[in-house]
Amino acid sequence: MLPHDAAVHVRDLRKQYAVHEKDPGFVGSLRAFVHRKTRQVEAVRSVSFDLAPGEVVGFLGPNGAGKTTTLKMLSGLLHPSGGEARVLGFEPRRRETAFLKQITLVMGQKQQLIWDLPALDSFLVNQAIYEIPDEQYRATMREFTEVLGLEGILKKQVRKLSLGERMKCELAAALLHRPKILFLDEPTIGLDVNMQEAVREFVRDYNQRYGATVMLTSHYMADVTSLARRILVIDQGQLVFDGDLAQLAEQGSGGKTVRLQFRQPVSGAQLAAYGTVVSSDGLSAELRVPRAEVSARAARLLSDLDVADLTVQDPPIEAVMAELFGAKAEVPA
Numbered sequence: 159m160l161p162h163d164a165a166v167h168v169r170d171l172r173k174q175y176a177v178h179e180k181d182p183g184f185v186g187s188l189r190a191f192v193h194r195k196t197r198q199v200e201a202v203r204s205v206s207f208d209l210a211p212g213e214v215v216g217f218l219g220p221n222g223a224g225k226t227t228t229l230k231m232l233s234g235l236l237h238p239s240g241g242e243a244r245v246l247g248f249e250p251r252r253r254e255t256a257f258l259k260q261i262t263l264v265m266g267q268k269q270q271l272i273w274d275l276p277a278l279d280s281f282l283v284n285q286a287i288y289e290i291p292d293e294q295y296r297a298t299m300r301e302f303t304e305v306l307g308l309e310g311i312l313k314k315q316v317r318k319l320s321l322g323e324r325m326k327c328e329l330a331a332a333l334l335h336r337p338k339i340l341f342l343d344e345p346t347i348g349l350d351v352n353m354q355e356a357v358r359e360f361v362r363d364y365n366q367r368y369g370a371t372v373m374l375t376s377h378y379m380a381d382v383t384s385l386a387r388r389i390l391v392i393d394q395g396q397l398v399f400d401g402d403l404a405q406l407a408e409q410g411s412g413g414k415t416v417r418l419q420f421r422q423p424v425s426g427a428q429l430a431a432y433g434t435v436v437s438s439d440g441l442s443a444e445l446r447v448p449r450a451e452v453s454a455r456a457a458r459l460l461s462d463l464d465v466a467d468l469t470v471q472d473p474p475i476e477a478v479m480a481e482l483f484g485a486k487a488e489v490p491a
């Protein structure tokens with residue numbers, strides 16, 4: 159992809175934070191006052207990728223990997239320490255009006271709605287800020303109200319909304335100007351399963367309707383697997399994977415999962431000859447089998463045992479991430 163064809167073009171992007179360090183206590187404060195100790199944190203080191211217009215990309219990595227820092231640089235909230243970032247041809251750090259009108263950054267942990275007023279008032283503020291024509295505003299509101307089920311909550315004080323209701327309003331407010339690029343940082347954090355699905359459905363619908371490019375971080379793998387085909391993985395500030403979900407699953411050494419149903423009960427001990435037994439209850443079982451051995455072992459299982467059903471699956475993406483990053487991944491089930 160040529161740089162000017164890309165919706166997002168990133169080359170050798172870097173960000174260092176200067177962190178002031180101080181020993182604990184009063185003496186530590188005094189010492190820091192006289193002699194300031196500064197350490198450089200390399201939050202993003204030489205990251206490069208391109209996103210095509212309309213692409214939905216999952217951006218994964220363990221805590222502190224550099225995801226939020228990257229998204230903030232792409233939205234123009236942080237100045238890079240080096241390298242190049244172009245979003246729709248704009249340099250984000252300049253925060254030109256034409257750029258800001260075409261992007262949005264949604265951070266699940268932060269809110270932009272005015273706490274003491276109904277969400278509708280915040281929407282009107284955004285209409286004014288983004289100079290959205292009345293007709294477009296009304297059409298977008300009609301559409302978002304329907305897709306997100308906003309009926310009945312728009313006139314309530316934001317402080318009185320549930321977390322899920324508020325998040326729906328946050329999304330509507332952030333997308334009211336119909337941005338072409340969506341940077342979504344943990345948009346479903348803390349939401350219950352139904353509400354997570356509602357948010358996913360909204361993002362999917364918006365992407366299809368407007369051909370928007372979406373870059374999404376989430377600790378809920380279901381967000382990523384249901385929305386994105388391409389995955390970028392960042393670890394300690396460096397991009398360690400860029401490819402599709404299936405390829406990411408290949409990175410794990412855990413092999414494939416073979417699920418079996420039997421017509422006659424089969425013991426776990428019998429199954430151990432065919433792979434690592436993950437679970438077994440007589441009539442059904444789950445085995446972990448090395449990738450290269452899958453066809454041969456499946457053939458043996460089918461010929462040796464009375465198998466009613468056999469399926470082969472990649473391990474869940476949570477398992478791959480946990481294997482790649484260990485405890486750092488902190489991926490909830």
Ligand SMILES: Nc1ncnc2c1ncn2[C@@H]1O[C@H](COP(=O)(O)OP(=O)(O)OP(=O)(O)O)[C@@H](O)[C@H]1O
Nearest residue numbers: 175177199201219220221222223224225226227228
């Ligand atoms: N304002 C800051 N000043 C100093 N260091 C920072 C600052 N913001 C982030 N960092 C550090 O930069 C690194 C990357 O942080 P970042 O927030 O980008 O990670 P992340 O991948 O979004 O993590 P998480 O999944 O936990 O939100 C971390 O080591 C973090 O401690």
